[in-house]
Amino acid sequence: MTSQTQEHAPATPAAHRAVLRVDGLSVEYAGEVRACVDVSFTLRRGEILGVAGESGSGKSTLITALTRLQRPPAVTTAGRILYHGRDGGPPVDLVTLDDKALRDLRWTSLSIVLQSAMDALNPVLRLGAQFADALRAHDRRMSKKEAWQRAAELLAMVGISADRVRGYPHQLSGGMRQRAAIALALACRPDLVVMDEPTTAVDVVMQRQILSQVLRLRDELGFAVVFVTHDLSLLLEVADRIAIMYAGRIVEIGTARALYTGPKHPYTQGLRDSFPPLHAPLRPLSGIPGSPPDLRRPPPGCAFHPRCPERFDGCDRILPELVPAAGHEVACLLYPAGGDR
Amino acid sequence: MSEPVLEARDVAKHFPVGRRGVVRAVEDATLALLPGRIVALVGESGSGKTTLARVLARFYPPTSGEVLLHGRAGTGRRGYHSDVQLIFQDPFGSLNPLHRVRYNLERALRLHHRTRDRRELERQVLDLLERVSLSPAGDFVDKFPHELSGGQRQRVVIARALAVRPKVLLGDEPISMLDVSIRLDMLNLLARLRDEDGLALLYITHDIASARYLCDDIVVMYAGRMIEGGPKEDVIARPRHPYTKLLIESSPDPGRGEDDRAALFDGADELGEPPSLVNPPAGCRFHPRCPFAMPECEQSPPPRTDLGGGHWAHCWLHQKGRAGDLASTTHAAAPALRAAGPADAPGAADDCGDGKEEGP
Numbered sequence: 001m002t003s004q005t006q007e008h009a010p011a012t013p014a015a016h017r018a019v020l021r022v023d024g025l026s027v028e029y030a031g032e033v034r035a036c037v038d039v040s041f042t043l044r045r046g047e048i049l050g051v052a053g054e055s056g057s058g059k060s061t062l063i064t065a066l067t068r069l070q071r072p073p074a075v076t077t078a079g080r081i082l083y084h085g086r087d088g089g090p091p092v093d094l095v096t097l098d099d100k101a102l103r104d105l106r107w108t109s110l111s112i113v114l115q116s117a118m119d120a121l122n123p124v125l126r127l128g129a130q131f132a133d134a135l136r137a138h139d140r141r142m143s144k145k146e147a148w149q150r151a152a153e154l155l156a157m158v159g160i161s162a163d164r165v166r167g168y169p170h171q172l173s174g175g176m177r178q179r180a181a182i183a184l185a186l187a188c189r190p191d192l193v194v195m196d197e198p199t200t201a202v203d204v205v206m207q208r209q210i211l212s213q214v215l216r217l218r219d220e221l222g223f224a225v226v227f228v229t230h231d232l233s234l235l236l237e238v239a240d241r242i243a244i245m246y247a248g249r250i251v252e253i254g255t256a257r258a259l260y261t262g263p264k265h266p267y268t269q270g271l272r273d274s275f276p277p278l279h280a281p282l283r284p285l286s287g288i289p290g291s292p293p294d295l296r297r298p299p300p301g302c303a304f305h306p307r308c309p310e311r312f313d314g315c316d317r318i319l320p321e322l323v324p325a326a327g328h329e330v331a332c333l334l335y336p337a338g339g340d341r
Numbered sequence: 342m343s344e345p346v347l348e349a350r351d352v353a354k355h356f357p358v359g360r361r362g363v364v365r366a367v368e369d370a371t372l373a374l375l376p377g378r379i380v381a382l383v384g385e386s387g388s389g390k391t392t393l394a395r396v397l398a399r400f401y402p403p404t405s406g407e408v409l410l411h412g413r414a415g416t417g418r419r420g421y422h423s424d425v426q427l428i429f430q431d432p433f434g435s436l437n438p439l440h441r442v443r444y445n446l447e448r449a450l451r452l453h454h455r456t457r458d459r460r461e462l463e464r465q466v467l468d469l470l471e472r473v474s475l476s477p478a479g480d481f482v483d484k485f486p487h488e489l490s491g492g493q494r495q496r497v498v499i500a501r502a503l504a505v506r507p508k509v510l511l512g513d514e515p516i517s518m519l520d521v522s523i524r525l526d527m528l529n530l531l532a533r534l535r536d537e538d539g540l541a542l543l544y545i546t547h548d549i550a551s552a553r554y555l556c557d558d559i560v561v562m563y564a565g566r567m568i569e570g571g572p573k574e575d576v577i578a579r580p581r582h583p584y585t586k587l588l589i590e591s592s593p594d595p596g597r598g599e600d601d602r603a604a605l606f607d608g609a610d611e612l613g614e615p616p617s618l619v620n621p622p623a624g625c626r627f628h629p630r631c632p633f634a635m636p637e638c639e640q641s642p643p644p645r646t647d648l649g650g651g652h653w654a655h656c657w658l659h660q661k662g663r664a665g666d667l668a669s670t671t672h673a674a675a676p677a678l679r680a681a682g683p684a685d686a687p688g689a690a691d692d693c694g695d696g697k698e699e700g701p
Binding site for chain 1: 385386490492493520521522523524525526529547549550551553554577578587588589590591592593594595596597602605606607609610611612614673
């Protein structure tokens with residue numbers, strides 16, 4: 001488990017530029033369902049890490065654990081989430097952080113964008129007031145007037161005209177609300193933004209606008225993003241690196257390009273081929289037979305083996321570890337540790 | 342070519358809101374479904390595609406225009422639904438949770454075919470489950486809906502529609518609530534029903550890539566109007582309406598090259614949003630967002646231009662000899678081009694009305 005942490009650090013000197021290092025994270029629901037098992041990855045500053053998986057893959061559980069927003073019966077049972085601040089000081093472990101210290105980190109270091117902006121914005125407060133709340137909680141010297149002014153600037157940053165600062169959430173379209181929620185998440189200049197299906201509830205054109213803005217703002221402001229979605233075809237276009245989750249584990253992690261051109265894990269291959277192409281020549285595709293496992297009774301060995309077209313003797317007994325394979329990492333017995341193939 | 346099974350002619354559907362308001366959800370919709378062919382109806386939420394499907398399923402009467410089954414209007418309700426079945430988006434909400442799969446399927450057989458014989462019912466139910474690849478059927482027939490996965494439930498929904506032995510299936514986003522890895526299976530099943538049983542299918546979706554995979558023809562809707570249609574590869578490779586182009590440029594496509602991606606996304610910050618249908622823009626409903634808009638576009642709705650090979654579009658560019666403007670730029674780049682100076686449209690005139698000249 002811990003032996004993997006060094007391998008997750010990139011080969012280049014960027015290790016000290018990590019903003020988040022997740023190490024052996026496991027989350028259980030009431031001790032019965034292991035929704036996240038031994039998840040490890042490193043997120044570099046300014047990087048967009050995509051997390052893709054189907055329902056029940058543990059991606060939402062991972063998000064609530066990362067942001068410490070989980071509620072009982074979910075419990076983090078093992079692992080660390082090391083956050084490296086901008087100041088270069090020693091990292092803090094988000095898993096064990098007390099509430100006060102956590103509050104200080106929220107918004108200024110770590111923020112979240114949820115799938116439905118209507119749930120994230122307060123329906124009875126003007127947009128400006130919600131921005132002012134967040135801004136003034138973290139900078140007590142900021143006057144109300146300054147805060148409202150800053151709110152207008154932040155909204156302008158995502159293409160919402162400044163006069164909307166006096167409007168209520170219901171007066172915005174769904175897409176605008178989601179953009180406002182992103183501006184709000186960026187209000188205190190965090191260096192890590194966690195996005196949970198941020199564009200699933202909007203149409204493709206709005207999705208494109210929002211992603212275009214996120215990419216531009218990332219370049220300008222330098223925050224890192226953990227971007228969780230079921231839509232791998234989208235991640236392949238916006239993420240720098242992608243982690244594929246299945247039954248609570250990361251089964252493959254690598255650059256978006258590597259995952260598109262040379263996916264290693266049979267599940268990743270199946271998932272990639274579940275998205276018909278928009279322009280490339282069409283051929284019959286088949287998806288992945290069967291359905292995702294019931295996490296109350298996960299299959300022994302590799303959780304994917306009952307659906308796997310390449311399973312062989314041992315897949316139903318031996319749990320594969322995440323090991324390096326040709327530039328990325330994969331957890332599959334086809335790729336034994338140390339033997340790149 | 343065979344006769345259409347189901348046709349919509351100039352169908353409009355308006356819903357009253359408040360005291361005097363009217364939502365113009367669908368206008369001037371004309372569509373024909375042929376046996377053994379799949380038409381994809383593509384558009385964003387609020388474009389009217391679900392309303393049109395519901396008019397076609399006779400959930401509501403059209404405000405104007407007519408719906409013809411086998412060329413006739415006014416078929417009785419039971420008779421109509423013996424031929425036309427609708428599959429909903431949500432497989433969780435469309436099966437009675439209190440009854441087993443067997444009951445859900447038997448009911449359709451009893452109602453539509455007056456099948457009474459127990460053994461015959463059993464045989465047909467098992468047969469239906471096998472047809473939607475729920476096998477061995479014996480394992481599924483006594484399950485309750487909550488014991489099935491989303492994909493299995495949607496198969497039961499399709500099996501129930503097939504129990505009626507319809508000629509037309511209307512699928513309203515039938516895969517969008519399913520897990521990614523099982524969506525293709527469902528699309529392949531629909532394709533099989535087209536090929537083996539000669540069903541006429543309407544596939545409603547917001548996902549152009551899945552429409553391309555499954556269908557034969559694509560019709561694009563925007564703000565309640567059909568704006569472009571034709572054979573799928575023509576429409577996707579050479580969109581002839583600015584909105585269709587925007588939709589295709591915005592859709593995820595991992596196969597794009599890095600340069601293409603940069604060209605499409607840098608500056609794609611402001612692409613606008615669809616209008617309200619209570620008070621839609623005059624003329625072409627897309628004109629407030631259209632980088633190519635001309636004075637005509639604000640005044641009257643564009644007529645239909647036939648572009649050859651069954652491809653058509655409602656856009657003034659084709660009437661004004663400016664079709665070349667559309668092909669030569671992207672939506673992300675267009676506003677900057679326009680700001681730089683009015684397009685002088687050199688040599689665009691020869692582009693009009695010809696869908697094939699830039700083919701491979």
